[in-house]
Amino acid sequence: MALTLFDKIFDPHVVADLGEGWSLLHIDRVLLHDLSGARALREVGEAGHAVAHPDLVFATPDHAVSTAPGRTSETFAGGAGLVAGLRTRAAETGVRLFDLGQDGQGIVHVMGPELGIVLPGTTLVCGDSHTCTNGGMGALAFGIGASELGHVLATQTLRIVKPKRMRIRFEGALPPGVTPKDMILAAIGRFGTAAGTGHAVEYAGSAVRALSVEGRLTLCNLSIEMGARMGFVAPDETTFAWLKGRRFAPTFADWEAAVAYWRSLASDPGAVFEVDHVIDMADIAPQITWGTSPEQVVGVGGQVPDPADAPDAAKAAAWRAALDYMGLTAGAPIAGTKVDWVFIGSCTNSRIEDLRAAAAIARGKRVAGHVTAWVVPGSERVKRDAEAEGLDQVFRDAGFAWRESGCALCVAANGEAVPSGARCVSTSNRNFVGRQGKGARTHLASPAMAAAAAIAGVITDVRSAA
């Protein structure tokens, strides 16, 4: 029987059939972060259990740490206890911790692939909805809540109903100025923010095959914004070349055996998906969100939609509320909208390729006088690599702040926030009400689009800025 990539990873990980559609699924890797990691480890102990496999658990502080240059775990006082707790609990339980300033520290979904912790064909969970990012490696990776995280730590398994299969094929070459971020935003705009609910999404097609690993991670990152807990790309030679030699990647005979197995991890011809979509890359322009849901997105050449044109009354009301919150006028071109802040970072777009793309736009230019622009590398490693290439200097010369790694303005859990009423073009993943700070207005876009907005001081078509 023809199997999908998803079946090929999920099915062999089933430890037991629990009946009524439930499986006990083995979990190969767990990532912990500061916001919930210490509590999870503590609660497992308080319930009288041991951490089943500390060797499979990896922790790093990212959410509630300052990203100010020279920061320590104390710089953001509100998060200091979380980091201290994570250090204590990790040491007690034998879980590896990648601490501030160490190679390996970073946003969990940047450090996981970067260290070779996330491998094709493995299952991975983290108490963070953007765990789907790691699907870019060809892994089944998904976010869970605190209680389920405790279950995994105590048993190395999860009780789960197998999701349905969905595939989105992106066919054709990437048009100028179009990045993986634009691909996935366009898909969410087309299919809606709940299209993937209950599904595991495979991204395929010639445009996906041509993407770098970093690009695939970005693509998979926004699966949850389409409602899907997991999104993934079949591993291939691009994956293997990227992974080889990384700190926790297999070596020698194990590497050979792994690659031989990984080569079998593609959906078979004729495999059936409950939902199957195709997107023609020629239809995709650089994207920018206009509202308070990632599905509220347009091509940068487009207009702010008019609620009068909404398909139904409920959508019209939602659009009106979004326009009101965002301070936008129906029917106006989205390009030219004045911007106050720019944020380049987050588990979506903070990897070295993202920084290169932004730096290419910023090189030799100046950030508009009224704009505050931040670049927050996704990990200590990304920061060091970027500095070795001189990207930090490009950003500094252009007037961007160059900061330490962490989640920062994506989630505003660390005391850093976009001020109320300010408009921010952000490379992150959520434009929810208040996400970047109470009253903050977020426009999601690619790193190049964000850099172009910083320079121009308004939302700008990156194709005319380059």
Next chain:
Amino acid sequence: MQKFESVEGVAAPMLRANVDTDLIIRIERLVGTGRTGLGEHAFEQLRAEPDFVLNKPAYRDSPIILAGANFGCGSSREGAVWALMGAGIACVIAPSFGDIFFANCFQNGLLPVVLPEAEIRALARETEDSQGVGRTRIDLARQVVVTPTGREVPFAVDVRRREAMLEGLDDVALTLKRQAEILAWQARDQAARGWAWNSVAL
């Protein structure tokens, strides 16, 4: 997990779609806190609007929310469930839920009920027609919603999840009964996929 059998009270209509978990509880409320004390911060941005449904006297103590599609989308923060329960919410009725929020509800004893949108609108109308005094009852064992006018509307909850909620079962304890199966799987896997284990061995 806290047991859930039934709940009865005035159901608060909050029919907007895509109420995300950031909107239910802001992240800064979850920095350095435990599972309790979050109720007062539930929906804090919406509560700032005077005409928000939970600010209205009739709905201030509602234990049931009538919600729009994709309720609880976004972040995996279980604090969203803790905040709702802390605010006295025992049941959310929506046409659909975010997957992670939905799973988190069952881990804590908050009942998410899926009903067609038209049925939820009808429930909201019945409540509003009663000037906000008509009570709705949710009976998990019978899987029915009893509306303010006494109509019985059936719903379905996954059988495993229903059992766990009715009996307040502990998933971890249940799974650990299968420890031998887990260890056997792991032994087989270490032989077959040594690469997945050896490179991270402590």
